[in-house]
Amino acid sequence: MLNIVLFGPPGAGKGTQSENIIKKYGLVHLSTGDIFRYNIKNSTPLGNLAKSYTDKGDLVPDEVTIRLLESEVNKHAQAKGFIFDGFPRTSAQAEALDLFLESKGTAITMMVALEVPEKELIKRLVGRGKESGRADDQDESIIHNRIKEYNQKTAPLKEFYSNQNKFRGIDGIGTIEEIFSRICNEVGN
Ligand code: AMP
Numbered sequence: 001m002l003n004i005v006l007f008g009p010p011g012a013g014k015g016t017q018s019e020n021i022i023k024k025y026g027l028v029h030l031s032t033g034d035i036f037r038y039n040i041k042n043s044t045p046l047g048n049l050a051k052s053y054t055d056k057g058d059l060v061p062d063e064v065t066i067r068l069l070e071s072e073v074n075k076h077a078q079a080k081g082f083i084f085d086g087f088p089r090t091s092a093q094a095e096a097l098d099l100f101l102e103s104k105g106t107a108i109t110m111m112v113a114l115e116v117p118e119k120e121l122i123k124r125l126v127g128r129g130k131e132s133g134r135a136d137d138q139d140e141s142i143i144h145n146r147i148k149e150y151n152q153k154t155a156p157l158k159e160f161y162s163n164q165n166k167f168r169g170i171d172g173i174g175t176i177e178e179i180f181s182r183i184c185n186e187v188g189n
Pocket of ligand 1: 036053
């Protein structure tokens with residue numbers, strides 16, 4: 001199986017590049033952020049719980065997010081592989097994912113990390129907020145909090161995957177096609 005963790009701060013272009021990766025490699029796309037937004041829109045119990053965190057730009061608690069991710073993976077028994085977009089975001093999530101995949105006889109192949117300077121991220125997120133209407137892109141203080149959560153809790157995962165020799169840093173500045181071609185150079189053809 002080809003299992004990719006797509007990594008990077010909010011606004012790095014994970015959603016956009018996921019679409020390209022799924023098409024080329026035939027992977028199942030799992031975005032915890034998309035799943036939370038779907039549940040929030042439909043006012044499910046999970047959505048109501050998640051909303052109290054996503055509204056502030058805080059991370060949803062690990063046990064909720066891990067359970068959700070595992071149940072989504074289990075829905076795709078025939079998958080050729082997965083692209084994990086926005087998961088894991090904490091060390092506890094990364095450790096849980098390793099154990100879970102091991103129990104299924106597979107593992108993470110690599111972490112593809114989109115690298116974009118903070119100033120550029122804020123510019124992109126403010127722009128996206130104007131176009132998409134995404135609640136957590138509307139307010140600059142929420143954007144700052146999401147970047148702070150990323151720096152404190154998620155950025156350390158670089159080391160987690162580097163220690164396993166699975167970290168691949170990608171320059172996230174350029175056109176969508178340029179960045180995608182850098183990703184393909186790492187993933188292979
Ligand atoms: P995203 O679309 O990946 O930027 O996620 C939007 C929001 O959903 C985040 O700001 C978090 O509140 C929540 N979220 C998404 N994925 C996770 C995760 N793996 N762990 C905790 N919270 C998450």
